[in-house]
Amino acid sequence: AARQSPAVAAECQLLLCYSLSGGAQSSGSCKMVGIEWYDGSLGFAEQNCPVLALCLDNGRMQLMRHDMDDNAICIDTGIKPGAIKWNHNGSILAVAGHQSTNDDRELWLVQFYNQSGEHLRTLRVPGTGISGIAWEGSGLRLGLAVDSHIFFTSIRHKYLWAYFANTLVYAFTKPERQEHCVVFWGTCSNERYAKYVRRITHITAAEELCLLATKVRQGGLAGLSEAQQRQHA
Secondary structure (H helix, E strand, O other): OOOOOHHHHHHHHHHHHHHHHOOOOOOOOOOEEEEEEOOOOOOOOOOOOOOEEEEEOOOEEEEEOOOOOOOOEEEEOOOEEEEEEEOOOOOEEEEEEEEEOOOOOEEEEEEEEEOOOOEEEEEEEOOOOEEEEEEOOOOOEEEEEEOOEEEEEEOOOOOEEEEEOOEEEEEEEOOOOOOEEEEEEEOOOOOEEEEEEOOEEEEEEEOOEEEEEEOOOOOOOOOOOHHHHHHHO
8 A cells, every 4th residue: 555645644643633632623624724843953942842833723733743743732722823933942832813702803812832732821912813923033022913013022931040059050952952951150159060951840949959840751750760760859
């Protein structure tokens, strides 16, 4: 039998997944309105995170790690989308669309999701239609094409940092590394110490102590070495 192409396989998988998670949907009842594939040029928010986003006009969206991902993340955006766009480093996905109210008005919104499909925030936009969205290169602003106008919104990111005992600790990603680079900067001595840690989700500190919270990969601690388990403890 002829092998099905990856593009066709991804489309069939998407429609099947949505019919199971959001009610019956025939192949002709919805259309693809957006596809975004982050190229990894500025690194990844975490190891093996989704980079391919597919969105249908019924509000269903799927995030995939690659085009043949059989464990994709399915999302109901709650809006009728018209445009989607990853930010500069693939950590935030913006989805623009509208909701219909009881009095037949359309509320235009932008939904923001992280790379794991978790909803971050909803932005309400005035006007009668969003026809396009674009991120600034730094990921700090989002441009919206609304009617005959261009709106700009500033994005306040949730940075990983804390301060304790005259030491500033912060974490960031590098394109060439899969781990977060955690830097401890002594503000009095101006000395810096760097450590690489995978899957950091939170940093907090108090008095003389600093706590780094990490996400355990699927399957828990099973299969990790004793040293790796101590790192996750």
